[in-house]
Amino acid sequence: xxILFMMDKRANAGSIQAVACYIRAGDEFSHNIALYGRxxxxxxxxxxxxxLGAFDRVVLIxxxxxxxxxGLPLIRLLSEVPRERRAILDTDGMYNPVLTVDxxxxxxxxxxxxxxxxxxxxxxxxxxxxxxxEPLEAEALPVPFYGYDPSLRVAPGARGKRFxxxxxxxxxxxxxxxxxxxLPAIESIRPKLDGICFVGxxxxxxxxxxxxxxxxxxxxxxxxxxxRLKIEVQQAVRFTEVVPVMSEGRxxxxxxxxxxxxxxxxxxxxxxxxxxxxxxxxxxxPVHAESIYGPLGRELALHGNIAHRLLDAIESPTKYHEHxxxxxxxxxxxxxxxxxxxxxxRVLND
Amino acid sequence: xxxxxxxxLERWVRAVRTITKYVELxxxxxxxxxxxxxxxxxxxxxxxxxxxxxxxxxxFVVYETADFPDLPHLAHLLDRIPKExxxxxxxxxxxxxxxxxxxxxxxxxxLNGHQDWEWIEGFxxxxxxxxxxxxTPLRDDxxxxxxxGYDPTAVVRPYRSPQEAAKAWCENGGKPYDVLYVGHNWQxxxxxxxxxxxxxxxxxxxxxxxxxxxxxxxxxxxxxxxxIDGLDVDLALLERLGVKTDGPAxxxxxxxxxxxxxxxxxxxxxxxxxxxxxxxxxxxTFCSDTIPLLMLPDQIVEKIHGSAALRLIxxxxxxxxxxDIMHRPEFYWDAVLKTRAHLAAHHSYERRFEEMTAIxxx
Numbered sequence: 001x002x003i004l005f006m007m008d009k010r011a012n013a014g015s016i017q018a019v020a021c022y023i024r025a026g027d028e029f030s031h032n033i034a035l036y037g038r039x040x041x042x043x044x045x046x047x048x049x050x051x052l053g054a055f056d057r058v059v060l061i062x063x064x065x066x067x068x069x070x071g072l073p074l075i076r077l078l079s080e081v082p083r084e085r086r087a088i089l090d091t092d093g094m095y096n097p098v099l100t101v102d103x104x105x106x107x108x109x110x111x112x113x114x115x116x117x118x119x120x121x122x123x124x125x126x127x128x129x130x131x132x133x134e135p136l137e138a139e140a141l142p143v144p145f146y147g148y149d150p151s152l153r154v155a156p157g158a159r160g161k162r163f164x165x166x167x168x169x170x171x172x173x174x175x176x177x178x179x180x181x182x183l184p185a186i187e188s189i190r191p192k193l194d195g196i197c198f199v200g201x202x203x204x205x206x207x208x209x210x211x212x213x214x215x216x217x218x219x220x221x222x223x224x225x226x227x228r229l230k231i232e233v234q235q236a237v238r239f240t241e242v243v244p245v246m247s248e249g250r251x252x253x254x255x256x257x258x259x260x261x262x263x264x265x266x267x268x269x270x271x272x273x274x275x276x277x278x279x280x281x282x283x284x285x286p287v288h289a290e291s292i293y294g295p296l297g298r299e300l301a302l303h304g305n306i307a308h309r310l311l312d313a314i315e316s317p318t319k320y321h322e323h324x325x326x327x328x329x330x331x332x333x334x335x336x337x338x339x340x341x342x343x344x345x346r347v348l349n350d
Numbered sequence: 351x352x353x354x355x356x357x358x359l360e361r362w363v364r365a366v367r368t369i370t371k372y373v374e375l376x377x378x379x380x381x382x383x384x385x386x387x388x389x390x391x392x393x394x395x396x397x398x399x400x401x402x403x404x405x406x407x408x409x410f411v412v413y414e415t416a417d418f419p420d421l422p423h424l425a426h427l428l429d430r431i432p433k434e435x436x437x438x439x440x441x442x443x444x445x446x447x448x449x450x451x452x453x454x455x456x457x458x459x460x461l462n463g464h465q466d467w468e469w470i471e472g473f474x475x476x477x478x479x480x481x482x483x484x485x486t487p488l489r490d491d492x493x494x495x496x497x498x499g500y501d502p503t504a505v506v507r508p509y510r511s512p513q514e515a516a517k518a519w520c521e522n523g524g525k526p527y528d529v530l531y532v533g534h535n536w537q538x539x540x541x542x543x544x545x546x547x548x549x550x551x552x553x554x555x556x557x558x559x560x561x562x563x564x565x566x567x568x569x570x571x572x573x574x575x576x577x578i579d580g581l582d583v584d585l586a587l588l589e590r591l592g593v594k595t596d597g598p599a600x601x602x603x604x605x606x607x608x609x610x611x612x613x614x615x616x617x618x619x620x621x622x623x624x625x626x627x628x629x630x631x632x633x634x635t636f637c638s639d640t641i642p643l644l645m646l647p648d649q650i651v652e653k654i655h656g657s658a659a660l661r662l663i664x665x666x667x668x669x670x671x672x673x674d675i676m677h678r679p680e681f682y683w684d685a686v687l688k689t690r691a692h693l694a695a696h697h698s699y700e701r702r703f704e705e706m707t708a709i710x711x712x
Contacts, residue, residue, distance in 0.1 A: 069421070070415070070420060073472075075415075119421075120422050124425060
């Protein structure tokens with residue numbers, strides 16, 4: 001099957017890593033998979049095409065907004081690709097009812113926003129895919145979508161360890177959990193830790209447009225707390241650098257925005273972190289961690305006594321490395337992009 | 351025939367006058383003509399509709415991508431009217447490879463991110479036929495259709511003779527402006543600058559001069575930020591000449607406004623001169639009670655306006671020509687009236703409508 005992805009591409013965010021993995025895995029099955037657009041050196045490993053008519057299916061990867069799909073690409077999509085050959089991957093759970101988690105994170109500001117989003121998507125395609133095993137809406141088709149690509153792995157010792165703890169991800173609906181759970185835990189053991197680094201957007205400062213767009217909750221920050229805890233901040237890196245950068249930390253922590261946790265939405269980070277030469281600790285419910293990572297997922301879940309587990313991983317790495325290795329085997333068996341490609345093709349063919 | 355126009359109508363720019371004229375005329379001729387969208391309070395006489403299936407044809411009038419509706423409406427439109435019943439009128443020549451003329455060009459990648467291939471493939475995907483308002487399209491797959499037209503019923507003062515016109519024109523007190531240009535500051539400054547520099551040495555010969563349009567009093571920040579030339583303005587020059595500036599005029603005020611001036615220059619963007627593209631103003635200025643100064647290439651004037659209109663091209667010595675017009679206005683009003691007759695015979699909206707329906711009928 002020939003599959004063309006269309007997306008609001010960003011080199012340091014979103015699903016671009018997954019697209020690169022689909023392209024590689026698709027080649028193994030002789031599926032021609034590409035991303036809409038013209039070659040761009042900022043995106044190595046991407047196969048590009050603008051020949052909409054040359055593909056059997058077009059999958060629109062839609063995050064919070066869909067207004068990137070406008071103008072001439074939209075015109076061509078609607079004109080050249082029949083509706084039944086289009087599908088939408090709803091990565092952010094926007095197709096669900098209006099949800100607010102803990103009076104904090106939400107998919108839509110209000111019913112009107114949802115109606116607008118759904119109206120636009122319904123005009124584009126009948127088939128809505130969500131990267132979760134348990135969609136709330138019956139109309140949404142569960143497709144894990146994101147997966148594990150062993151070819152991204154960084155060999156043990158290939159990158160020097162600069163930090164004890166790293167967190168690679170943007171400051172986007174994460175501050176409440178980071179400030180209320182993670183940082184207090186780190187503070188309690190800070191003298192026993194070496195370097196700590198947060199990599200991503202907006203950990204250095206809150207951008208000025210946040211207030212204009214009423215996003216103060218989504219991007220919040222206490223720089224003084226970071227200074228006190230001697231947390232280093234680095235700018236976001238390109239998708240090709242995510243795994244190598246993670247490999248500079250002995251331990252990497254994955255946080256996920258509350259809405260995604262509630263909806264059990266998978267992201268690229270679930271799997272990238274296991275490609276890195278590090279000990280991944282995931283701030284997920286242990287049952288959910290087990291459902292993705294296998295039985296040892298529970299051992300890598302940061303839940304409950306976070307400080308104890310962090311310190312344990314730093315002080316007893318061998319045990320954790322063994323867990324991680326077994327999880328990698330589980331991921332290679334159950335969550336490889338070879339599996340993902342076949343699952344996607346199956347859903348698109350149905 | 352049931353025709354649905356698809357375009358973004360704004361009361362002070364682009365083809366709003368022309369589209370409203372097609373709607374009005376279509377109704378008079380027994381057709382059903384509407385504009386895609388919800389009814390608008392500011393255009394009460396223009397029927398709007400989203401009932402796509404009620405129409406036989408969709409006519410997209412495109413200057414920029416915003417002329418296409420957004421989701422979900424575009425999907426409904428394209429799903430419900432098949433390609434063979436859609437045409438595009440490409441008003442700015444984007445359905446060509448990239449062409450740059452002076453500061454002007456047909457593809458503004460810095461502004462909208464779209465390169466030439468996207469326009470070409472996009473248009474080809476949407477419509478079975480692409481029309482351009484030029485007599486000389488560059489591409490074989492483009493049909494020449496001038497689209498814009500002349501409306502004799504809109505002429506403010508339909509003089510019976512050049513003598514009558516010249517007499518009225520010379521009467522004192524009737525014209526608050528000597529020179530008035532109505533149009534936006536977009537790829538016209540180079541020509542306007544030459545115009546003003548030509549008359550500057552004889553400034554005392556002219557009364558009030560005014561520019562009416564968008565951004566004549568400043569160079570927009572985004573133009574500077576994007577390095578876009580062609581919408582410059584030299585405020586010192588305007589001040590030396592005593593040129594007044596004011597904001598855009600609404601489309602239904604333009605003819606009356608231009609009638610307040612003795613002279614109204616007609617400029618086309620450099621790109622349009624290169625491609626032979628005409629605009630609403632190509633024809634509309636002849637409805638006003640003014641002497642149009644055709645600052646256009648001779649061959650365009652001769653082919654569109656007719657040979658009499660060649661007298662209205664000032665040529666190299668603008669001041670001398672203006673002096674001559676003031677000395678013998680009958681001679682030039684004769685050219686204006688003959689041109690009006692030519693436009694009425696060859697470029698009326700009735701004729702355009704017939705041409706368009708013939709194209710739609712295939």
